[in-house]
Amino acid sequence: MAMSTLLVSLVATSVVMYFISKASWKIGAILNFLIGIFLISYVFALSTGTTSELGTLFGQKLQLIWTNASYYFSLVSLLVIVSVMLFAIKWLDSQKYPAAFNMFLLMMTAGSLGVFMAADLITLYIFWEIAVLSSMLIVPMGKKESRKAAVVYAVMSASGTYMYLYGAFLAFQRYGTLNISEIAKHMVSDPSTGIKATIFLLLASAGIAKSGIFPLHTWLRIAHGNAPDAFSAVLSGQLVKLGSYVLMVSVAALPSLKIFSNIPFYSGIPATNYFLIALGATSIIIGTLMAIKQDDMKMLIAFSSVANGGYILIGIGTMDPIGFEGGVLHVFNHALAAAVIFMAFASVVYRTHTKKISELGGLIHKMPITFLAYLFAIISLAGIPPMSGFISKWMIYQALVRKGMFITAFIAFFGSIGSFLYVFRPLAGVFLGQLPKKYKDVKEVSPIMWLPMVILVTISLIIGIWPFPILKPIEGMRMDFGIAPTMKIADSSHWLIKGFAGNWNPVLVFNLFLIGFVIAYILYTLFPRPKKVDLLAPHKKEGAPINIYTGGEFIYNPDLYQYNTKFYAGFERMYEKHPSWEKLLEMLAKFFYDLGEWVHGWFFRPSPSAYTFWVTLTILIVFWVRW
């Protein structure tokens, strides 16, 4: 099947899906999942270089092309989407509009696949809008506040997209083509730096808005926090990656190193790229600091998405071979980790109906599989071996240290260690500790819901030990964009990943960890067996005290003994009075609202005489202009 046929039929199918789901949402969800499986097999079968044509618009051919980048990004997206589709088969019964959810999810899939396949800027824009609009219509299906969330999402997204569209038309006006590779050729030979930089930044701004980079990051918190729980996984795991894709297109596909070689800023990085890196670094700081103090677990991970978007941008922005690969690999790692985390949270909310960390606790006794999935996902998100998250962070650090960018490196380290803090907060507050009495009867979610999480976590673990299958398309991508084509980073025959400063062998490190674990286990079994202290005793037997250290007092109520409010109080106190970009935007909005009120007050006076006055004045002016 040609790519164009696939995309068009996918969009059509999504409408059909609505009616099928209207009859039975369960069948719709299962069909959705089967379509997703088919799409994955389709993606695997396509060979690079395949082109296809969608039609013509205003004399411009809408072209599709299958490259290494399309393969990689489609694969990541489909992994996330298909697991959410599987997850939704059971989860949808807690939702009000399952039919619309199925339809828009499929339509969004089509849109994002189209974005990755697009060969020219206008096709990219069309599919971009399909993806954004359909996802925007899913967001308000959540709680009460999610209407506002959808509006904020749409506005932020639109501000990015329109700048992108303006940039695309600017490029068309100057170079007479919309095809990305041809624009790249033209731009390299274009002498005017100002126009090039304008086009570059305008194109990148769509990516900035979508992946939640600093000035346009505020929608992430609201939209991720209030979207339907499982859809947050798609939002953070997949839709945000559309932004990373556009950033990659504007930074790497239009070879910024060559285009802006006349304005080097620091260590061979052009000023434009450095600007993006600075934005990324700001996002890391904001995302990390804000995530640490969140009590709402979904908003916490939403802010972590801001920070991780910053990592991706920094990695890609350096245009260093290792940094680029690290940034692109981070897309994969963050997609999987964030999807699993949001699905785990969706499972928790599905059972307990709250997303406040301070109201939860001790769910490990009731939902152990969800806990394990979350645990491995945060290990990946915090960048700890042997999960795959470490590889990308390691690559990004290598690039930063190699370029001597110490301040950016400092911010990256800060984000990395800060991520230990914020991922641990839900772990301790939601899953560990004491189980509050009201969640006595909570059960583990059904296998349909935990299976996708387990699969994604397993993939992440396998890639962490044997990263070469995923590094191969990334290296292909790097060759396509011509970033140091002679350098080889992944050396699968020696099991090595080569950095500029030393190598490492993921298989060996994993084996060492296993050996360490086995020795620890042997030591553990050698010595006297423990007596089990049941943390759930107060739940099981009325009047049984908590059998842990209580300073000699007997406490019967586990709710009193759960520490999860203001987990990092000592640290949070240090930046209580921080300046807030969101508040600034709100002030701006208030100002415009007041301006509107003022104008409104002038023109819409409640008295008829004022109306008569204005009408007369208008007529007079019209006549005066006429004659």
Place this chain on the structure above:
Amino acid sequence: MVAAYKALFNLVLGFFLVLSLEGVGRKITARVQRRIGPPWYQNFIDVFKALSKHPFSNGWVFDFGVLMALGGAMATAMIVPMGSTTWTPFPNSDNFFVIMYLFAVGALGMAMGMVGSGNPWASIGVSRALTQMLGYELPYLIVISSTIFYYKTASIHKLVELQKNGWNLLVMPLGGIIAFISLMGMLGKKPFDISTAPAEIASGPMTELSGKYLGLLHIMHVFAMFVEVSLFVDVFLGGGNLGWYLVKFIVVWVLAVLISSVLPRFRIEQMLKFYWGVPLGLAFLNALFVLLGWTL
């Protein structure tokens, strides 16, 4: 196969070296306070006694956390080079960032297991420990980054080789001092033992540990300290053959113990403000010197 023996040797040496040095440290502190103090082998007795007791377990995540902590610390201790290429078990994987992050596996395992015990003191201790990590790691990583930038390698045994003509401490003295201050925080020595403050939060993360759990975590702590001091010796004091390496190790250890034995404890935000004040600024200054080539 040789690599495996070397790794095993790392573990054995690390265990005996640090455990006896801990006893020596207790003796030194006692002498500073004009006491006699326990014998140098006291900590061996403590560990084996703890292992011989009949413990309590707070559920599977508690056991799993302890195993993960010990396993992670052992894996790290197996990778760490001991002063020279001869005593480097895995020359291809002794990258600094790998060691630093592998180390975090142990820390995460410990944090998870301890919070899994359901005790709020443990949670508070872990919250403090993580905040403290944010404090001391940042200056340390900046100094290490400038070192890597200067020597153009992150591989520890190569760093050691490149210091043949002069220790890194003498090349960037500022960096060495800051790394030592961070090392004090990493070791959890006196002004920075906020996370385990026994008088405030009932020894923090360790509140619920009994018997062999306490013993295993003590062993994990031993390996952690072995890795931390080894890294400092390798990166700043130029390693050397096994004998010199041991001498340097002991000197660094004794210095840290002496400083810690006369200091009281910081509060958590005081600690953060301390680390993010002068040491972080000096670390950036050091990085600037390295960038400009103003090294000794």
Place this chain on the structure above:
Amino acid sequence: MTSSMSNLVKILEGFNPFVEEIDEKEVKITISSDKVVAVLETLKSNGYSHLSLMTCIDWIDDNQLELVYILFSWKNGGKFLVSTRIDRNDPKFVTVKELWPVARFYEREIHEFFGVEFEGNDDMKPLFLELWDEKPPLRKDFDPRDYSRKKFPDRKYEKDVIKEAKIFRGEING
């Protein structure tokens, strides 16, 4: 008695008190039980706003319980001990928790140790004693030794006269 305190005592004369001067800044006023609340109110409005202590004494020979309120003034450091006697067989009194909320706990304590009921204070759960099963322990007719013997078994010492003699003579080392 300072002048301000003697002025206050003059104000209180309408309540027919029996005034005893304990020292420079401490005065004990004994009144009949129906006027206690009025006296306390007067004192409180005249600066004696701090209820330092509220306690009880068992006069078993008079068959009476004495309630004592110790009031303290933060302005001049004076102290008034307002005392009254109630019937021991049916010990009942009014609560002063409206005047001093802290009196709730003093009243609970007095109820626990002397068995006095306070009308208006319903919260009479045990405060200090856990699982107490005897008469209030600070009443004079309660025998703590008897109770202790009944509840807490003592160690039995057997007197070994010969051994003591040997120790005394220094034959064995004790």
Place this chain on the structure above:
Amino acid sequence: MKERTIWEQIADSFRSRSIWMLHYCTGCGAMELPPTMTARFDMERFGITPMATPRQADIMLITGYLNTKTLRRVIYTYEQMADPKYVVGFGSCTINGGIYFDSYSTINRLDYYIPVDVYIAGCMPRPEAILEAFNYLMEKIRKGEADGWKRYKENYDWYKQNQIRSLGEVYVHDEFHE
């Protein structure tokens, strides 16, 4: 007494050299501990160190009189300690009630409720006496004679019955614990 295996003998000799104490400071005896710990008498040279929680501790020091309310906490804390565990009773109050022998709220002998390995006589015992007692306890542990924790397990019903006789119930429910 049962014959100990070689492993138990080794373990006992380790246990005797490393005593971590939980000082349950109930009464005036706690005052005698600071001089015992600090430079003058230096307990640490025998491997005796204070610990913060019952889970880590080996010996429990009952330093003075125990009223019923405290005894509940002592029993609760004792049951939280890991085996093998030892109890040291300080002063005459723990032996026979001391000057509180006829109090309605203070117990008269500690070994009626939990097994005591060593008593230190005196009101209060001086640091020398305390160190002497610790040496005696170490000797007892080394020989495997300090078997209070075993006795508590074997005669658990007897101890429980005594506790309930004096206390009514070990764990109380009231407004401060719910």
